[in-house]
Amino acid sequence: xxxxxxxxxxxxxxxxxxxxxxxxxxxxxxxxxxxxxxxxxxxxxxxxxxxxxxxxxxxxxxxxxxxxxxxxxxxxxxxxxxxxxxxxxxxxxxxxxxxxxxxxxxxxxxxxxxxxxxxxxxxxxxxxxxxxxxxxxxxxxxxxxxxxxxxxxxxxxxxxx
Amino acid sequence: xxxxxxxxxxxxxxxxxxxxxxxxxxxxxxxxxxxxxxxxxxxxxxxxxxxxxxxxxxxxxxxxxxxxxxxxxxxxxxxxxxxxxxxxxxxxxxxxxxxxxxxxxxxxxxxxxxxxxxxxxxxxxxxxxxxxxxxxxxxxxxxxxxxxxxxxxxxxxxxxxxxxxxxxxxxxxxxxxxxxxxxxxxxxxxxxxxxxxxxxxxxxxxxxxxxxxxxxxxxxxxxxxxxxxxxxxxxxxxxxxxxxxxxxxxxxxxxxxxxxxxxxxxxxxxxxxxxxxxxxxxxxxxxxxxxxxxxxxxxxxxxxxxxxxxxxxxxxxxxxxxxxxxxxxxxxxxxxxxxxxxxxxxxxxxxxxxxxxxxxxxxxxxxxxxxxxxxxxxxxxxxxxxxxxxxxxxxxxxxxxxxxxxxxxxxxxxxxxxxxxxxxxxxxxxxxxxxxxxxxxxxxxxxxxxxxxxxxxxxxxxxxxxxxxxxxxxxxxxxxxxxxxxxxxxxxxxxxxxxxxxxxxxxxxxxxxxxxxxxxxxxxxxxxxxxxxxxxxxxxxxxxxxxxxxxxxxxxxxxxxxxxxxxxxxxxxxxxxxxxxxxxxxxxxxxxxxxxxxxxxxxxxxxxxxxxxxxxxxxxxxxxxxxxxxxxxxxxxxxxxxxxxxxxxxxxxxxxxxxxxxxxxxxxxxxxxxxxxxxxxxxxxxxxxxxxxxxxxxxxxxxxxxxxxxxxxxxxxxxxxxxxxxxxxxxxxxxxxxxxxxxxxxxxxxxxxxxxxxxxxxxxxxxxxxxxxxxxxxxxxxxxxxxxxxxx
Numbered sequence: 001x002x003x004x005x006x007x008x009x010x011x012x013x014x015x016x017x018x019x020x021x022x023x024x025x026x027x028x029x030x031x032x033x034x035x036x037x038x039x040x041x042x043x044x045x046x047x048x049x050x051x052x053x054x055x056x057x058x059x060x061x062x063x064x065x066x067x068x069x070x071x072x073x074x075x076x077x078x079x080x081x082x083x084x085x086x087x088x089x090x091x092x093x094x095x096x097x098x099x100x101x102x103x104x105x106x107x108x109x110x111x112x113x114x115x116x117x118x119x120x121x122x123x124x125x126x127x128x129x130x131x132x133x134x135x136x137x138x139x140x141x142x143x144x145x146x147x148x149x150x151x152x153x154x155x156x157x158x159x160x161x
Numbered sequence: 162x163x164x165x166x167x168x169x170x171x172x173x174x175x176x177x178x179x180x181x182x183x184x185x186x187x188x189x190x191x192x193x194x195x196x197x198x199x200x201x202x203x204x205x206x207x208x209x210x211x212x213x214x215x216x217x218x219x220x221x222x223x224x225x226x227x228x229x230x231x232x233x234x235x236x237x238x239x240x241x242x243x244x245x246x247x248x249x250x251x252x253x254x255x256x257x258x259x260x261x262x263x264x265x266x267x268x269x270x271x272x273x274x275x276x277x278x279x280x281x282x283x284x285x286x287x288x289x290x291x292x293x294x295x296x297x298x299x300x301x302x303x304x305x306x307x308x309x310x311x312x313x314x315x316x317x318x319x320x321x322x323x324x325x326x327x328x329x330x331x332x333x334x335x336x337x338x339x340x341x342x343x344x345x346x347x348x349x350x351x352x353x354x355x356x357x358x359x360x361x362x363x364x365x366x367x368x369x370x371x372x373x374x375x376x377x378x379x380x381x382x383x384x385x386x387x388x389x390x391x392x393x394x395x396x397x398x399x400x401x402x403x404x405x406x407x408x409x410x411x412x413x414x415x416x417x418x419x420x421x422x423x424x425x426x427x428x429x430x431x432x433x434x435x436x437x438x439x440x441x442x443x444x445x446x447x448x449x450x451x452x453x454x455x456x457x458x459x460x461x462x463x464x465x466x467x468x469x470x471x472x473x474x475x476x477x478x479x480x481x482x483x484x485x486x487x488x489x490x491x492x493x494x495x496x497x498x499x500x501x502x503x504x505x506x507x508x509x510x511x512x513x514x515x516x517x518x519x520x521x522x523x524x525x526x527x528x529x530x531x532x533x534x535x536x537x538x539x540x541x542x543x544x545x546x547x548x549x550x551x552x553x554x555x556x557x558x559x560x561x562x563x564x565x566x567x568x569x570x571x572x573x574x575x576x577x578x579x580x581x582x583x584x585x586x587x588x589x590x591x592x593x594x595x596x597x598x599x600x601x602x603x604x605x606x607x608x609x610x611x612x613x614x615x616x617x618x619x620x621x622x623x624x625x626x627x628x629x630x631x632x633x634x635x636x637x638x639x640x641x642x643x644x645x646x647x648x649x650x651x652x653x654x655x656x657x658x659x660x661x662x663x664x665x666x667x668x669x670x671x672x673x674x675x676x677x678x679x680x681x682x683x684x685x686x687x688x689x690x691x692x693x694x695x696x697x698x699x700x701x702x703x704x705x706x707x708x709x710x711x712x713x714x715x716x717x718x719x720x721x722x723x724x725x726x727x728x729x730x731x732x733x734x735x736x737x738x739x740x741x742x743x744x745x746x747x748x749x750x751x752x753x754x755x756x757x758x759x760x761x762x763x764x765x766x767x768x769x770x771x772x773x774x775x776x777x778x779x780x781x782x783x784x785x786x787x788x789x790x791x792x793x794x795x796x797x798x799x800x801x802x803x804x805x806x807x808x809x810x811x812x813x814x815x816x817x818x819x820x821x822x823x824x825x826x827x828x829x830x831x832x833x834x835x836x837x838x839x840x841x842x843x844x845x846x847x848x849x850x851x852x853x854x855x856x857x858x859x860x861x862x863x864x865x866x867x868x869x870x871x872x873x874x875x876x877x878x879x880x881x882x883x884x885x886x887x888x889x890x891x892x893x894x895x896x897x898x899x900x901x902x903x904x905x906x907x908x909x910x911x912x913x914x915x916x917x918x919x920x921x922x923x924x925x926x927x928x929x930x931x932x933x934x935x936x937x938x939x940x941x942x943x944x945x946x947x948x949x950x951x952x953x
Contacts, residue, residue: 019284021284029189034182035182035185035186035188035189036181036182036183036184037182038186038362038363038414039188039364039446040362040363040364040414040447041446041447041869041870042446042447042448042869043447043869043870043871045869045870045871045875046362046447046870048362075182076180076181076182077181077182077183080180080181081181082177082178082181082183085180085181089180089181092176092180093172093173093176093177093180094172096172096173096835096836096838096839098176098179098180099415099669099670099671099839099843100361100362100363100412100413100414100415100668100669101175101176101178101179101180101184101412101414101669102184102186102361102362102363102414102415103362103414104179104180105179105180105182108180123883124879126878127878127879127881128878128879130877130878130879131877131878131879133877133878134362134870134875134877135362135878136360136361136362136415136417136843136846136847136875137362137415137669137839137843138839138842138843138846139842139843139844139845139846139847139876139881139884139907140842140846140877140878140881141839141842141881141883141884142838142839142842143878144878144883145883
């Protein structure tokens, strides 16, 4: 039996009907065609599915769509656009913080939350802060550099290259 | 004319879609009327199938079909082929048991494919799969290769007596025996190269389609080499000719080897799509990936090194048992033989080498190439035993390597294990790496750690790898069942933009950028005018795909050759337009000009003339400007370099903290240093993962204990330091770009470097040997045992 769910996704109100067991990530990908949010595991370990729910980062594979009723959801598609990149998106590109790109949306969404809570993180804090996100390609070196660079930029300092 | 871009740190073209969520991975693709498949997998490692009861599954709302091995056989679907025929030491062929996409009467590992459920939704397919009742008659199980070879061991395949796939050898056995007789010192070491799971973050996914109006099949799949999938699945399994079979691999979320091979699921979605007349998608969840993606490594090795009194290597003897798993995956038996035994000279002049490898079937997931594929295993054996020798002879680890290096003036160098290295300068990478790692200051750092009660260690590994696979004739002589050239087409469009079609495939390596850099410089046009297309057999003439660090060395060279053909044809057109002799036309900075004059035609003008041939040498030259090159390499390429690890161990907890990882690599010439650095970083993470964290474990009953990210320890950001990397350059001598390949290097040297660092820290405490991964429990236990032995 399908149940209705109302959400605000990337600033736009949406209403969908889903099976009660539908995960938020499934609803985003299947019902709203927002395929930038990925699924990389089934144990809430990899973080490829991270989105923001009411401003905080959430693994959208651990939340039922119905639990997000009424919530504001931001996905990677809503963080920035090709014409107007978010500072983190630009920094990931500038610092080669991605290779295959699959973990990248979740990584960027987690990083955005990290910087919102801690605008001036150390390298160590960035690494600890990424505990919930797995990247198999980059060895994290350039991801960390990208996040530190974006942090500086968001603080209004000159991004260090 | 644009500024030259080859050699520059150019930001990646492909990134924009990935950072904004607009990548197109297979599971993102949807088709009208698409069905979803779920696989019923064996829950037991070895059993006869007594009965498959499907009635309840068929009754689940939304389930459209439940198909079993009997249906598959009735439709005459063939088995998954092995791509490499290894020859035994006695000249007989390897044993090659059948490998059907759905089992016929027997399962051989947990995860084996029992039935296919197809339904209107993903959830309905999974609900249906849960309702399929399989009755198993359990058989005895064997998971360890040594046990599998023992008399009376449970037999997996009647076609492979004693569970032996191949008993292979390379090198001069008698000469090696003689070397050991003359040795002043012999060092022996038993090593386990732990089984790994590739774990690309995108799980495998595929969509099968059949168009009844044309008789064409389309497979959209997360693959590193769509043309190879088309060849193997089309010709050997499904009986679909190439012209009726399109394979598409859009964006692929990492591969590391695990997405080279045709898998049962590729076959099943095509078969089901044809049977049911609707597209069928299957996407693995992570649990299925752990069970069914081909795994890596899993060697047990006994190695012996003979040395003279001065620490010169005289001979190397290696005995390896390699676990193939339950069936042969595409390259399975090639990895521990031709990709491992042939690398055992390393960077050294060891004159006599003999290596024997037995590949063995067990009740585990099939094993195949994983980043490095055979070369990390070879490097691990050599570099660990070299360090053991240094310790035994009390020679500095850097010095013993230096004494045994092949010197620059010795190239080309013929090793005793088949390969001929074209070029290298190992002294240069050693020196650069030692400097960057501040090797000279290590003693002081160790003393400082000791003050805090910590054990500090430094470890070197000077690896070599054979990349750019491969010269087809050599590969064929070694049993490869395919050619290993690469293909590129350069299509200059009428208004001067360029489409590059490459048979290489990028699943993170950045071809859309590096191949565009090559094209931009060769034609003198901006990168923005170049589009690189890969991953579609309908658009790209042919190709062998991406593995073995071959994209740039083989695919890039094919592209360079196609670009040369374009320039040569452009020169003919320009000669006509400029009323000059072709011999007088120079191509420079994007312009064709008559030598010694200012008369010139821009590249765009030549392109337009080729498609609007009003003033054109039409009698002697076809219109159009599109060229294709097939490039078959003359030799492998031989990247090499030094990896240095520095660790600090807490003896109270056994925790190994990785303080620094340093690389000094020789990849030949470099197109994009930013991308090369990134490849080394990623390889490092996987190599460190193998050494300290990752381990794929089966219990003795054949159940996989490490079947999720909760149990299989993937490297995370806080497990790793920032890396220090640098490069030296001896250009490859046999491709026009002078490039060698860099994709696997990090994963090849790092495991040995880290373990040498761990042993460097632990040996003074009396620890004799430690296998990967050096987990806190293992390290703590080893220290405890060593201390107890001392006290006794």
